Amino acid sequence: MTAPRLELKGVTKRYPGVVANNNVDLTVMPGEIHALLGENGAGKSTLVKFIYGVQRADAGWMKWEGREVEIPNPKAARDLGIGMVFQHFSLFDAMTVEENIALGISAELAKGDLNSRIKEISASYGLLLDPDRYVHTLSVGERQRIEVVRCLLQSPKLLIMDEPTSVLTPQEVEELFKTLRRLSGEGVSILYISHKLQEIKELCHTATIMRMGEVVDDCDPAEETARSMAEMMMGKNLVSPERPEGIETGAPQLVVRNLDMESSDHHGVDLHGISFEVRSGEILGIAGIAGNGQTELMDVLSGEVLVDDDDSIIIGDKTVGGAGPVERRAAGMSFVPEERLGHGAVAEMTLWENAFLSGATRKDLLKSGFIQINKSSKYASEIVEQFKVKTPGVLNAANSLSGGNLQKFIFGREILQDPSVIVVLQPTWGVDAGSAAAIRQSLLDLAADGAAVLVISQDLEELFEVADRIAVICEGRLSKSWPPDEITVDEIGLLMAGIEVDPAGAAHDSEAGGHAA
Amino acid sequence: MLLRLENRGEISRAMVYASPFIAVVLTLIAGVFLFAILGVNPVDAILSFFVTPISTLDGFAELFVKGTPLVLIGVGLSFGFQANVWNIGAEGQLTVGALAGGGLALLFFESESLFLLPAMVIAGTLGGMAWAAIPAFLKTRYNTNEILTSLMLVYVALLLLSYLIHGPWKDPEGQNFPESRLFPDAGILPVMIETTRMHAGWLFALAAVATGWILIARHIIGFQIRVTGMAPMAASFAGFKEKKIIWITLLMSGGAAGLAGMIEVSGPIQQIVPNISPGYGFTAIIVAFLGRLHPVGVLFAGLLMALTYLGGENAQIEMNLPNAVTGVFQGMLLFFLLAADVLIKYRVKFGGAKTSSTAAAGEAG
Ligand SMILES: Nc1ncnc2c1ncn2[C@@H]1O[C@H](COP(=O)(O)OP(=O)(O)OP(=O)(O)O)[C@@H](O)[C@H]1O
Ligand SMILES: [Mg+2]
Numbered sequence: 001m002t003a004p005r006l007e008l009k010g011v012t013k014r015y016p017g018v019v020a021n022n023n024v025d026l027t028v029m030p031g032e033i034h035a036l037l038g039e040n041g042a043g044k045s046t047l048v049k050f051i052y053g054v055q056r057a058d059a060g061w062m063k064w065e066g067r068e069v070e071i072p073n074p075k076a077a078r079d080l081g082i083g084m085v086f087q088h089f090s091l092f093d094a095m096t097v098e099e100n101i102a103l104g105i106s107a108e109l110a111k112g113d114l115n116s117r118i119k120e121i122s123a124s125y126g127l128l129l130d131p132d133r134y135v136h137t138l139s140v141g142e143r144q145r146i147e148v149v150r151c152l153l154q155s156p157k158l159l160i161m162d163e164p165t166s167v168l169t170p171q172e173v174e175e176l177f178k179t180l181r182r183l184s185g186e187g188v189s190i191l192y193i194s195h196k197l198q199e200i201k202e203l204c205h206t207a208t209i210m211r212m213g214e215v216v217d218d219c220d221p222a223e224e225t226a227r228s229m230a231e232m233m234m235g236k237n238l239v240s241p242e243r244p245e246g247i248e249t250g251a252p253q254l255v256v257r258n259l260d261m262e263s264s265d266h267h268g269v270d271l272h273g274i275s276f277e278v279r280s281g282e283i284l285g286i287a288g289i290a291g292n293g294q295t296e297l298m299d300v301l302s303g304e305v306l307v308d309d310d311d312s313i314i315i316g317d318k319t320v321g322g323a324g325p326v327e328r329r330a331a332g333m334s335f336v337p338e339e340r341l342g343h344g345a346v347a348e349m350t351l352w353e354n355a356f357l358s359g360a361t362r363k364d365l366l367k368s369g370f371i372q373i374n375k376s377s378k379y380a381s382e383i384v385e386q387f388k389v390k391t392p393g394v395l396n397a398a399n400s401l402s403g404g405n406l407q408k409f410i411f412g413r414e415i416l417q418d419p420s421v422i423v424v425l426q427p428t429w430g431v432d433a434g435s436a437a438a439i440r441q442s443l444l445d446l447a448a449d450g451a452a453v454l455v456i457s458q459d460l461e462e463l464f465e466v467a468d469r470i471a472v473i474c475e476g477r478l479s480k481s482w483p484p485d486e487i488t489v490d491e492i493g494l495l496m497a498g499i500e501v502d503p504a505g506a507a508h509d510s511e512a513g514g515h516a517a
Numbered sequence: 518m519l520l521r522l523e524n525r526g527e528i529s530r531a532m533v534y535a536s537p538f539i540a541v542v543l544t545l546i547a548g549v550f551l552f553a554i555l556g557v558n559p560v561d562a563i564l565s566f567f568v569t570p571i572s573t574l575d576g577f578a579e580l581f582v583k584g585t586p587l588v589l590i591g592v593g594l595s596f597g598f599q600a601n602v603w604n605i606g607a608e609g610q611l612t613v614g615a616l617a618g619g620g621l622a623l624l625f626f627e628s629e630s631l632f633l634l635p636a637m638v639i640a641g642t643l644g645g646m647a648w649a650a651i652p653a654f655l656k657t658r659y660n661t662n663e664i665l666t667s668l669m670l671v672y673v674a675l676l677l678l679s680y681l682i683h684g685p686w687k688d689p690e691g692q693n694f695p696e697s698r699l700f701p702d703a704g705i706l707p708v709m710i711e712t713t714r715m716h717a718g719w720l721f722a723l724a725a726v727a728t729g730w731i732l733i734a735r736h737i738i739g740f741q742i743r744v745t746g747m748a749p750m751a752a753s754f755a756g757f758k759e760k761k762i763i764w765i766t767l768l769m770s771g772g773a774a775g776l777a778g779m780i781e782v783s784g785p786i787q788q789i790v791p792n793i794s795p796g797y798g799f800t801a802i803i804v805a806f807l808g809r810l811h812p813v814g815v816l817f818a819g820l821l822m823a824l825t826y827l828g829g830e831n832a833q834i835e836m837n838l839p840n841a842v843t844g845v846f847q848g849m850l851l852f853f854l855l856a857a858d859v860l861i862k863y864r865v866k867f868g869g870a871k872t873s874s875t876a877a878a879g880e881a882g
Contacts, residue, residue: 072866303756304753325754326755327756337754342750342751343748345751346751353740356740357751370736370737371740
């Protein structure tokens with residue numbers, strides 16, 4: 001019998017107010033693709049951070065290929081042959097892809113012609129990456145690729161991936177899986193964390209299920225359904241989102257007309273003649289491969305980037321093309337950006353401060369220049385309660401939340417402001433199945449209450465579940481939109497890749513609005 | 518001995534506050550060695566540097582005289598530093614503030630008006646703001662680096678001072694010394710403790726600490742400053758305007774420095790002289806960081822730095838040590854603070870054994 005590649009015994013890690021890992025045992029065999037499943041905050045990232053030497057555990061030990069080891073820092077982990085792709089990237093925006101990769105690997109590896117090796121690896125594994133581009137010009141999906149390529153360069157024996165696919169397109173995921181299967185065939189073990197249970201079923205040989213810091217079950221994903229695994233994680237039944245009946249779509253709330261925007265950065269994507277409208281009570285979904293203008297569109301809609309033509313964006317009856325985020329919020333808009341740490345929330349600030357960050361205007365948290373601390377805390381607690389954010393309290397910093405819980409918090413913060421228009425980018429990125437269902441449900445409810453909802457997402461399943469119409473963005477141009485029953489996933493896939501198709505049935509002109517018939 | 522630094526994985530709150538104290542202790546220890554090398558009895562030297570100067574009422578009062586500009590400027594600078602706006606030119610803003618406030622006293626040198634002093638306070642503040650407005654304008658308009666522009670303007674301000682007291686503002690009855698005439702009584706800050714030099718300027722420093730504290734903890738301006746410094750993208754998401762923050766922080770720090778300059782000439786100096794400040798504007802940078810960019814921290818750090826000035830003077834008189842000792846101590850404090858700050862993110866590990874076991878495992882693997 002071969003020795004396990006990795007064996008953990010009794011790993012325990014406490015944070016103030018929470019036990020993130022409680023007496024966790026885990027065994028990973030050579031060549032095994034091992035899934036680590038659990039709800040947001042179950043302790044998955046904490047466990048793998050321990051393995052990778054980022055964090056110490058309070059108790060427990062680890063064996064690597066049969067001998068007990070202590071891994072005090074990531075360098076020691078890399079020396080053993082452990083590579084890791086983090087849930088939140090640690091990249092330097094002002095540096096190129098190559099420089100970033102060079103920083104994260106050993107000095108010997110960084111020597112020689114790193115540039116061409118990056119190109120080689122990225123080509124052979126189908127992870128398109130230009131080593132000379134600056135990181136700040138890249139989409140989240142592309143940044144993810146840097147981390148993956150960085151690990152592959154080190155030819156690891158154990159590859160830890162903490163939600164690597166949450167922002168990849170189906171095609172990219174397929175490519176990645178090919179890579180992973182090939183690696184597994186070569187004897188590399190893979191520890192794989194994801195909330196996409198369908199992918200787990202497709203990819204993983206075995207799964208360990210965690211709940212509230214403890215291992216509660218093991219299973220063979222091939223023999224389970226996505227639903228049954230979700231229920232194992234939650235310990236209760238999964239409720240799928242339901243579309244409320246009989247919604248009337250009303251007047252257009254968000255109208256975008258002939259919106260052109262030149263990206264301030266020459267690697268960014270320019271927007272060309274974007275036109276659409278979202279009526280009250282309606283959800284418009286925009287599909288597209290990351291890096292096709294989604295972030296730019298989000299920036300323009302949120303007012304972080306202004307356009308010259310004031311008329312090109314209308315909220316309700318106000319033209320706001322030249323108005324900043326504060327005015328747009330006052331006019332009834334809310335936003336959930338893609339990056340949660342550093343964009344949607346300030347990592348080092350407390351939850352109540354982060355609640356204040358975007359809620360100041362609409363929640364009336366500011367009184368003659370002074371922050372209403374009590375009121376802000378109450379608002380934050382309300383978010384935590386209603387959206388089931390796992391945290392000991394609103395005095396905790398945003399970066400103490402698990403990824404999915406922070407997403408729920410940001411989401412709740414925007415929804416509780418009763419927006420008449422809400423724009424969300426990748427709303428369920430990294431959110432567990434139960435919470436994703438809850439978030440989608442709250443989008444549906446929000447629309448039912450008369451809000452206009454715009455969901456920009458790569459997750460087609462999600463768009464088909466919530467959207468009344470789906471459009472596709474590709475290279476900064478927006479297609480027409482179709483109701484989900486008039487277009488197929490494959491057709492959308494082609495549109496996303498920039499191939500013209502004319503879906504069967506009457507194509508709805510984007511100006512024509514919803515299917516209120 | 519093997520010492521290793523190990524990433525804590527999270528920042529240590531305790532270390533954030535402990536690190537200034539560690540820095541002070543290390544500075545003292547290094548000071549002992551330094552004095553020993555200079556051939557003086559370290560205990561005597563440390564006593565004469567840190568204790569004797571404040572053992573009398575006069576000396577104690579002097580602590581606040583020197584502390585006033587340091588605290589005032591330190592509080593102002595800490596706002597900008599939190600927002601990553603690096604005003605390095607407080608010394609220049611101090612000088613222009615002194616010229617603006619003092620100029621008013623010279624203009625009305627026969628005045629007995631109660632309004633002269635308040636007018637000087639305002640003029641001093643505005644003078645400092647005006648000087649800081651130059652880097653603010655250049656940065657927001659042409660994206661120049663404020664570190665360079667604010668620093669270069671220090672020298673311009675010092676030359677302006679030099680020109681004025683060698684020329685138009687020279688005391689007509691001053692036997693050609695490059696000094697202005699003495700300010701009228703109405704232009705002099707009242708003394709707070711009789712027989713000492715401690716003047717009402719200290720109240721401004723305290724007020725700055727209190728206002729600064731409220732601003733940073735409770736006010737939207739402070740919030741915007743903190744968010745801008747910690748996460749610029751989140752600031753833009755919230756709709757905070759970067760240019761506004763640059764203007765506000767530069768004007769605040771410039772105004773505080775200008776006021777400090779006016780207080781120096783109106784309080785302890787009472788005329789305009791070639792050397793208004795022994796580098797308060799630069800030392801305040803250390804004060805701001807030693808005080809963890811927090812107004813209350815700055816208060817204590819400012820007094821500590823004031824003590825190094827007094828100690829330097831005293832050691833010079835009592836022990837015949839060079840005046841440079843002051844600068845050495847201030848430099849060491851900053852140096853040790855930066856070093857101790859590493860402990861916020863990392864912990865020190867003593868341990869050859871563990872390293873080698875990992876290394877061995879690494880070879881085996
Ligand atoms: N630095 C920290 N300080 C305090 N608590 C923390 C810290 N990091 C994590 N936690 C807490 O530990 C628990 C486990 O977090 P962890 O990040 O491991 O969850 P996760 O399983 O990876 O969740 P997700 O799927 O959302 O990423 C959570 O309750 C979280 O709030
Ligand atoms: Mg996680």
